[in-house]
Amino acid sequence: MIQITNTLTGKKEPFTPIEPGKVKMYVCGPTVYNFIHIGNARPLVFFDVVGRYLKFSGFSVTRVMNYTDVDDKIIQKANEEKVSCETVTQKYIAEFEEDMKLLKVEQPDAQPKVTGHIPEIIKMIETLIAKGSAYVAADGEVFFSVRSFPQYGKLSKKKIDDLLVGARVAPDEKKKDPLDFSLWKPRKNEKEPAWDSPWGPGRPGWHIECSAMSIKYLGETFDIHGGGMDLMHPHHENEIAQSEGATAVPFCNYWVHNNLLTINSEKMSKSLGNIWLTRDFIKRFTAETLKFFLLSGHYRSTLDFSESQVREHQAALHRIYKALEKAHKLTQTDTNLSQPLTTEGNTADTFGKAFGAHWKEAMDDDFNTARVFGLVFDYVRVINAFVDKKGFKWTVEAKNIVNRFLSDMKTLSGVLNLFAEEPTAYLQTLRLLFLAEKGMSEAQIKEAILKRITARADKDFSLADQIRNDLLANGIELMDRGNETDWDVKFTG
Ligand SMILES: [Zn+2]
Numbered sequence: 001m002i003q004i005t006n007t008l009t010g011k012k013e014p015f016t017p018i019e020p021g022k023v024k025m026y027v028c029g030p031t032v033y034n035f036i037h038i039g040n041a042r043p044l045v046f047f048d049v050v051g052r053y054l055k056f057s058g059f060s061v062t063r064v065m066n067y068t069d070v071d072d073k074i075i076q077k078a079n080e081e082k083v084s085c086e087t088v089t090q091k092y093i094a095e096f097e098e099d100m101k102l103l104k105v106e107q108p109d110a111q112p113k114v115t116g117h118i119p120e121i122i123k124m125i126e127t128l129i130a131k132g133s134a135y136v137a138a139d140g141e142v143f144f145s146v147r148s149f150p151q152y153g154k155l156s157k158k159k160i161d162d163l164l165v166g167a168r169v170a171p172d173e174k175k176k177d178p179l180d181f182s183l184w185k186p187r188k189n190e191k192e193p194a195w196d197s198p199w200g201p202g203r204p205g206w207h208i209e210c211s212a213m214s215i216k217y218l219g220e221t222f223d224i225h226g227g228g229m230d231l232m233h234p235h236h237e238n239e240i241a242q243s244e245g246a247t248a249v250p251f252c253n254y255w256v257h258n259n260l261l262t263i264n265s266e267k268m269s270k271s272l273g274n275i276w277l278t279r280d281f282i283k284r285f286t287a288e289t290l291k292f293f294l295l296s297g298h299y300r301s302t303l304d305f306s307e308s309q310v311r312e313h314q315a316a317l318h319r320i321y322k323a324l325e326k327a328h329k330l331t332q333t334d335t336n337l338s339q340p341l342t343t344e345g346n347t348a349d350t351f352g353k354a355f356g357a358h359w360k361e362a363m364d365d366d367f368n369t370a371r372v373f374g375l376v377f378d379y380v381r382v383i384n385a386f387v388d389k390k391g392f393k394w395t396v397e398a399k400n401i402v403n404r405f406l407s408d409m410k411t412l413s414g415v416l417n418l419f420a421e422e423p424t425a426y427l428q429t430l431r432l433l434f435l436a437e438k439g440m441s442e443a444q445i446k447e448a449i450l451k452r453i454t455a456r457a458d459k460d461f462s463l464a465d466q467i468r469n470d471l472l473a474n475g476i477e478l479m480d481r482g483n484e485t486d487w488d489v490k491f492t493g
Contacts, residue, residue, distance in 0.1 A: 002057060002364050004224075005300060007232065007255040008155055012366055015254065017223045023059045024222035025051065026214040026252070028231055029111065031068040032092035033077045036099055038290060038305065039228075039261040039268050041278045045294045045417070046258050046367075047226045048105035052415050053363050063108040064217045066210060067093055070114045070193055070203050085193050089113075099278050102287050104417055110217050114209045118195045121204045121212045124246050125183045125197075133245040134183055137174040140200035142184035144207075147177055149241040155255060156233035181238055183208045207238035211251075215243060225252040229259050258299040264306050276305070284437075286429060289314050291418050295369040315491035316377065318430055323380040324409060325423035326387065327402045330394060337395045345398065348386040352404045355379055359412060369416065376412070376419075379405065427488075434489045438474055445476060449485045452478070 002015040017023050027047045054061045069089040078085045128134035133148040146152050182205035187194035194201040243251035263274045293313045297303045362371035383405050413420040455463040468478050477490040
């Protein structure tokens with residue numbers, strides 16, 4: 001049974017959907033005015049895996065992720081670039097979708113935009129006003145009255161009175177209470193995007209969109225609401241207050257929050273100049289490396305990005321893909337030879353038989369992808385120990401073990417959205433990226449190999465050794481196989 005840590009209760013709980021066999025899930029999507037960075041990619045990759053694993057576990061899953069396409073930042077960007085807000089949002093929705101494609105994450109079942117749901121939002125605000133949970137200020141701004149929702153703070157475990165004491169919210173004359181937040185903002189000038197409403201032309205505040213759109217697509221109560229921990233308060237807290245204020249039924253049963261990503265232990269921010277765009281990262285290190293890195297820690301822990309961390313993950317991916325490539329090559333040959341397994345063969349066999357149950361156990365335990373990776377490393381190690389052992393024979397028994405390894409990894413790759421690339425092509429990509437970083441080309445290496453072959457033919461072994469050592473100093477390893485010499489990157493980490 002799947003266990004999920006529910007922020008709402010603060011506990012790890014067995015997952016039971018409202019309707020048996022069906023999961024309804026909402027994740028806060030991007031504000032579309034910029035390219036996404038690798039911190040934004042974390043929930044994208046993680047909640048994709050959550051959706052995939054729920055499907056793998058037999059649930060039919062409906063996933064919704066919104067686009068915030070009306071916002072101060074969008075208006076600012078449009079003004080800076082002297083274009084319309086629509087031009088900005090169309091561009092960055094397209095760029096976001098391109099990043100989703102690069103990451104190969106599944107398209108949610110619905111990706112509603114705020115601008116397409118103004119009537120639903122207005123209707124919800126009207127309900128809140130009618131129920132006394134919201135009020136209209138003189139200039140037409142509508143506020144949610146936090147005092148009207150006594151349970152406010154139940155998600156982030158903050159008490160209204162404590163929030164008021166520590167509130168750095170500037171007392172706003174329009175607001176009755178400093179914690180009250182905007183549901184509808186009147187238009188400030190003609191250039192701002194605006195829609196007609198009972199309170200005059202204006203646009204929705206940020207929080208109300210997620211309440212209105214999640215309820216429209218998933219119903220008044222749904223199963224899972226996801227997002228980054230930085231959204232827990234006030235955004236998610238406000239979503240609960242608005243939704244439950246309007247419907248009087250529980251809004252969402254399981255709140256799942258992924259922790260944040262830091263860069264060299266610092267917050268990623270424009271002012272620090274340490275922002276890594278998802279796209280730039282993928283270009284330099286591959287999408288596999290990014291996904292592998294983002295899933296390498298438990299989603300509830302912070303993840304610290306550093307170049308050495310990335311190198312380690314590349315090295316691990318290289319090792320895994322090497323094992324996959326080797327296994328693929330082995331299974332190209334048929335065999336009728338039958339003989340008892342070696343000690344290493346028995347170890348690999350026992351490990352393989354239990355692998356399926358073990359990784360599912362780890363995923364059932366609050367989507368523990370880090371533990372799954374540990375199992376994958378062990379699997380690769382026992383397979384390597386078996387097939388690399390001197391005297392290894394390609395037998396019927398060996399074939400069963402290697403085939404099972406490939407099929408296990410394929411099943412897993414469908415859930416983790418990882419390890420699914422064609423191994424030989426992917427290893428080549430890793431090699432070429434490595435060379436590009438070193439400012440070297442494949443032709444240069446081939447030339448060095450030829451030079452070394454000539455040196456050896458001339459019995460100039462010191463030159464031959466020097467060529468090998470020079471390459472090794474640059475992270476390139478030569479491997480002699482009979483008369484042929486192969487090369488590979490020696491990933492460290
Ligand atoms: Zn949201």
